[in-house]
Amino acid sequence: MDYEIFELGDITLQSGVTLPNAFLAYQTYGELNEKKDNVIIYPTAFGDQHVQNEWLIGNGMALDPRKYFIIIPNLLGNGLSSSPSNTPPPYDRANFPQVTIYDNVTLQHRLVKEKFGIEKIALVVGWSMGAIQSFQWAASYPDMVERIAPFCGGAKTWPQTYVVLDGMKAALMAAIGFDTSKLKELTSEHMRAVGRVYAGWGTSQTFYKQELYRELGFNSLEAFAVGVWERSFMQMDPHNVLAMLWTGQHADISANPTYNGDFSDALKSIQALACIMPGSTDLFCTAEDSKYEAKLVPNTEFKPIDSIWGHFAGRGINKEDNQFIDKNLKQLLDNSVS
Structure with a gap:
C-alpha cells in the first residue's frame, strides 16, 4: 500500500448524517521542516487518486520534495478514502451519505492539524475538483493558507458544469x-x-x-x-x-455556516495570494467563470493556460501546459506573504 490512513472516527457530515469509522487516505512527499512552514496541500480531483497528482511533483519543479512537505489527501468517495466501495453496511454502495467539498476540506484540516501539528500552509494547489478544494481551504481557513493555485476548476459548480x-x-x-x-x-x-x-x-x-x-x-x-x-x-x-x-454538482465554497451561501463574500474573504489558471478552451470549467471569480479574490493573478487541450490542460499530459503550470507555481511560491 503506497499511502497512509488517517482514522477520523465517527464524523458528522454537513448533511447531519454520522458516518462511522471514517478515514482519509493520503500520501506525503518530502519532509516536514522544523518550523512546519514548508507545507503544500494538493487534493485529488474527481475520479483521481494520489498517484494521478504525482506528475506535478519532482526535483527541480515547483513542488520539489527536497524543499517542501507535500500532502495529497484523497477525496472522499474516490475508493481510497471512505467511499461507497469500502464502507461496511449500512452506509455501503448506494447507501453512502452525501459528502460536500466543505466536508472534505474540514476533514483534511483535521489531518493537517492532528497528525502533523501544522499551523501554516505555504500553498494549496489542485486541478478540477482539486481546484475547488483549494478555494475552500482559503475560504475556510484564511489565516492559515498563504497561497492557492487552482487550475481548470472554479470556486463553485456553475450551471454549465x-x-x-x-x-x-x-x-x-x-x-x-x-x-x-x-x-x-x-x-x-x-x-x-x-x-x-x-x-x-x-x-x-x-x-x-x-x-x-x-x-x-x-x-x-x-x-x-x-x-x-x-x-x-x-x-x-x-x-x-x-x-x-453529487459532491461535484453541489460544490460551492460559500455553502456552509461561515458564509451562508454568500459566494461573493466567500471569495472576498480569501487572504491567500492566488494564482488562478483556467484552461483557455476548457468547455465546462470555463475561463470566463474563473475570470469572474478572480475579480472577487483580493490578491490574485489570473493566468489562463493557453492550450487546446481543454479541461485536460491541467491533467499533466501536455508538456507545454505542464511547464506553464509549473512556472507559475514557482513564481507564486517565490512571492513573499506579508
Missing part, C-alpha cells in the same frame, strides 16, 4: 432505467457510457479537429474513445462515481 455532470449521471442511471431501487445492480461495465459522455467535454473541439489523440498513440478517434475515455471510467466503481458526482 452542473449540466455536464448531470449528463454523466444520467448515462449511468439509464443502465437501470432510472430506477433508484436498482442502484445495487450497477457495475463497472455500466461506466462505459459515462466515459463516452465525458469524451465530448474533457478536451476541446480543436483537440479533436487536429487529431491530437494521435500524439497519445491512438490511430483513430474510436481507438481514443475506447482506450482513454471508456477504459478510465470502467476502472471506477459506479457507486463511488455517483458519490463524487
Whole structure:
C-alpha cells in the first residue's frame, strides 16, 4: 500500500448524517521542516487518486520534495478514502451519505492539524475538483493558507458544469432505467457510457479537429474513445462515481455556516495570494467563470493556460501546459506573504 490512513472516527457530515469509522487516505512527499512552514496541500480531483497528482511533483519543479512537505489527501468517495466501495453496511454502495467539498476540506484540516501539528500552509494547489478544494481551504481557513493555485476548476459548480455532470449521471442511471431501487445492480461495465459522455467535454473541439489523440498513440478517434475515455471510467466503481458526482454538482465554497451561501463574500474573504489558471478552451470549467471569480479574490493573478487541450490542460499530459503550470507555481511560491 503506497499511502497512509488517517482514522477520523465517527464524523458528522454537513448533511447531519454520522458516518462511522471514517478515514482519509493520503500520501506525503518530502519532509516536514522544523518550523512546519514548508507545507503544500494538493487534493485529488474527481475520479483521481494520489498517484494521478504525482506528475506535478519532482526535483527541480515547483513542488520539489527536497524543499517542501507535500500532502495529497484523497477525496472522499474516490475508493481510497471512505467511499461507497469500502464502507461496511449500512452506509455501503448506494447507501453512502452525501459528502460536500466543505466536508472534505474540514476533514483534511483535521489531518493537517492532528497528525502533523501544522499551523501554516505555504500553498494549496489542485486541478478540477482539486481546484475547488483549494478555494475552500482559503475560504475556510484564511489565516492559515498563504497561497492557492487552482487550475481548470472554479470556486463553485456553475450551471454549465452542473449540466455536464448531470449528463454523466444520467448515462449511468439509464443502465437501470432510472430506477433508484436498482442502484445495487450497477457495475463497472455500466461506466462505459459515462466515459463516452465525458469524451465530448474533457478536451476541446480543436483537440479533436487536429487529431491530437494521435500524439497519445491512438490511430483513430474510436481507438481514443475506447482506450482513454471508456477504459478510465470502467476502472471506477459506479457507486463511488455517483458519490463524487453529487459532491461535484453541489460544490460551492460559500455553502456552509461561515458564509451562508454568500459566494461573493466567500471569495472576498480569501487572504491567500492566488494564482488562478483556467484552461483557455476548457468547455465546462470555463475561463470566463474563473475570470469572474478572480475579480472577487483580493490578491490574485489570473493566468489562463493557453492550450487546446481543454479541461485536460491541467491533467499533466501536455508538456507545454505542464511547464506553464509549473512556472507559475514557482513564481507564486517565490512571492513573499506579508
